[in-house]
Amino acid sequence: MAGRITGPYKGFFINASASLNGASGSANAPHYVGALSLTEHGVDEPRKLERLVELGSVTDFPDAQSALEQLEGAARDYIDELLSPRERGG
Incomplete structure (x- = not known):
């Protein structure tokens, strides 16, 4: 697991944190799952957006750190989308 x-x-x-879920040889192929929490006024804020995100197969990433980096990038993209109407004055 990787997180920060x-x-x-x-x-x-x-x-954000990314972890490997599933086991080799099981019905479910190993895949990375991400847990994401966004807060606006600090990490201890009770109001937050929380999501679990399917990141991809174990073959999509060399390690959990790479999966975490993709998850953080997706979080930044989401924040950009949230703020875009504000930035345009809408």
């Missing part, structure tokens, strides 16, 4: 808290990014803190 980064921020603030445009006023938001990103708490």
Whole structure:
């Protein structure tokens, strides 16, 4: 498992972790799952956006750190989308 808290990014803190789920030889092929939490006023804020994200197969990433980097990138993209109407004045 890989995880870290980064921020603030445009006023938001990103708490992300990526872990390998499933086992070799089982019905479910191993895949990476991400847990993501976004807060606007610090990591201890009770109001937050939380999501579980399917990141991809174990063959899509060399390690959990790479899966985590993709998850953090997706979180930054989401924050950009959230703020885009504000930035345009809408």
